[in-house]
Amino acid sequence: MKSVRSPILKVASKAPTGIAGFDEITGGGLPHGRTTLLVGGPGSGKTVLSLQFLVYGAEECKESGIFVAFEENSKRIVANAESFGWKLAELQRKKLFFMDINPMPDMVQSGDFDLRGMLAVLEAKSNETRTRRIVFDAMDVILALLPDEAARRREVCRLHEWLLARELTGIITLKAGGEYISTRSEPPFSFIHFLVDCTVILNHSVILGVSQRNMRVQKYRGSSFDEDELPFVIGKNGLEVAVAHTPSRVDAKITNERISSGVERLDTMLGGGYYRGASVLITGFSGTAKTTLSGAFADAACQRGERTLFVSFDSDGAEVIRNLASVGIQLGRYVKSGSLRMISARTITGSAETFLARIKTLAKEHKARCLVIDPVSTWSKSGNALTARSVAERLIDWSKANGTTLVCTSLLDEMSSQSEGNSSLQISKIADTWIHLNYLLQAGERNRGLSIIKSRGTAHSNQVRELILSDSGVTLTDTYTAGGEVLMGALRWQKERADRVANEVNEVAMKLKRVRLDAEEAELEVRVKSLQTELLAKQVEKELLVRTTESRKGEISQGLTRMEELRGADATKPDRK
Structure with a gap:
């Protein structure tokens, strides 16, 4: 207790x-x-x-x-x-x-x-x-x-x-x-x-x-x-x-400033990126691209001119730089310029407390505004698990108190469920943003999926997006569903190809139908024009008939009047009009 x-x-x-x-x-x-x-x-x-x-x-x-x-x-x-x-x-x-x-x-x-x-x-x-x-x-x-x-x-x-x-x-x-x-x-x-x-x-x-x-x-x-x-x-x-507590965190400056995660479409899912000074947790199994997302964040931070410290527990700094270069993330130039410092935590031995003290010292020396720890779950193996959990919590408190944006990765056990709660650190409860990476097995393929479990203080996407790694960089695809199931990889390509063929067939059918309708419309227009001409002729004929009839009536009336005048009959009678 x-x-x-x-x-x-x-x-x-x-x-x-x-x-x-x-x-x-x-x-x-x-x-x-x-x-x-x-x-x-x-x-x-x-x-x-x-x-x-x-x-x-x-x-x-x-x-x-x-x-x-x-x-x-x-x-x-x-x-x-x-x-x-x-x-x-x-x-x-x-x-x-x-x-x-x-x-x-x-x-x-x-x-x-x-x-x-x-x-x-x-x-x-x-x-x-x-x-x-x-x-x-x-x-x-x-x-x-x-x-x-x-x-x-x-x-x-x-x-x-x-x-x-x-x-x-x-x-x-x-x-x-x-x-x-x-x-x-x-x-x-x-x-x-x-x-x-x-x-x-x-x-x-x-x-x-x-x-x-x-x-x-x-x-x-x-x-x-x-x-x-x-x-x-x-x-x-x-x-x-x-x-066990950090009073200075109470006085930490709160800001609405957003900074990029390094992946444009992830920024969109987050409503504009990470908050400045926030703590971000990226969880996933081995090979789900946790280090890649961390590297993308470090790359974006250095592009903004912000000094960044990258602590790797799995690989040497030179290996991390080489591996990230294969997906278009070039960190070597920032190491040479001094804005990025790569630390291999394998050189740090001792308890989780030793790790924390060393990292804090390195961050202060480098004047780091952004800090990446990959993965922080290694601390759970450094002796007492309860102490390691306390150390992780104090790391987050310290970063907030100093206005440092912190990105941590946590490696999940592949024999357990896909819940970070199974991790002995269990820092997802106090992290501001929690991004989860997993594998989706479909049609004999293993594809990477990304979802945002939580992001405090901002609306965020609830969709699972496919994470694509290529020579040109890191990006996310739009969600694609079929029959209520999210499709990724070759299965998605196959379904999209079938949809494209079906769309092409439908488009041809629509064009043929449009041609037929145009012909029928033209035929009707000709018939309408012919009827209009016939109607006009009938109207002219009718008008001539009326005029001829009226003219003959006038001539007959005038003839009778003239005959009467010539014969002199009924002279006393009033003139006919």
Whole structure:
């Protein structure tokens, strides 16, 4: 059952360590002017954490520090820390001082001794350098020389009181085996736990052959803190604690800007492409072109002039460039120009936490605005699957907080169903866009299909499109269905060819019918014209007949009138009109 974290309250009297994640879980750092105990087995990171605490104090807080080494020689400590880039040689001249108190292996103890002499030397040095931070590394070595438990308790109390009186922020480290952390047995020097104000337990173990480091803040007087055990890594810049939540994501800038996926027709399906700063998950079986889609995205990003980091877990960078060139994606030119950096993750060994820390460092160094990880599912094989899932989630949180557009691929098990939910990472729930690639077997062929399962904040196509890879590039075909089934490949070509032949036959039949209708129409037009001519003749004939009849009637009337006038008859009668 997952514990519920209470909000961490920052206390003013904190000494920041500069360790990513640690200051967050402690609310600001170690208790200022108090003593902190670090307990852990070999290789757990006690010395690195202590030294990083002093370096940060000297560089950023302008506080001088002293490192008291009871076991390892300070020269070896400085040499080992050079890989972190802390500029210890420069700090040793002004702000950071080392003191070796290493009992010789052949030393013969004679009589009792105490720590007063050492504290007197430290008193003079701290006054001279105005020291505010101090580390006692491997205190158990010197305590083991004391004769009994009472003497050990007395000297530890003496040291503790000396630190408190001078308000020094101190760290004491003790060795402990892994069995101590995992059992309830009383640890050596257990009384120290009750004296100090803060106790941090470091654990280094191996799970499924993969190194895993975890830490837990066991106590912190006067302050709230994250009580859960959290993973951490020792990276290029020192320790980095993986906090389970990323508050900075809340302040991530939200934008409606769209960027191309590198495939024009996929952009159309997505309603304009990916959102800037979104997390995109591409799932599918081996060979379904997950890397190809990732390469197309990287190509489009570089064309826009955006610096891009491409992390490959399956192949060397040169192989990825060569393989993508076969489908028209030319990434080599961008590698030469410096806008694209190809990383083979096979060179990174360790846990999923190590992968995440390394990738974040590489992205910051390259100032990447776009990030591709192919495939992220490899992390599930890096020891603890639950840790790998948490790492994948924090990768997405980190990319959003930094405004980085993230494209991850995830390889599915071909023996399982086509659901990403079967993957041990199960990051599809928090990804913004989920694109799924699969195979469709038809007519003895295996064709690639692409579908968008989800894309938050935008309308998107619900169709399954065939993904076509060719020398000219990557594209998607229009959906083609027959009898309610989506056809792809040769079966689609065969069906389309049959449809074209049928269309041609129909077109010829339509042309013949059109010719016949045109002939019949012409014949009817001739007949209509002939009838119109005959009608016109009849109308003329009728008009002539009427006019002739009227003319004869007029002539007859005029003749009769004239005859009467000639005969003089009926002269008194009125004239006829």
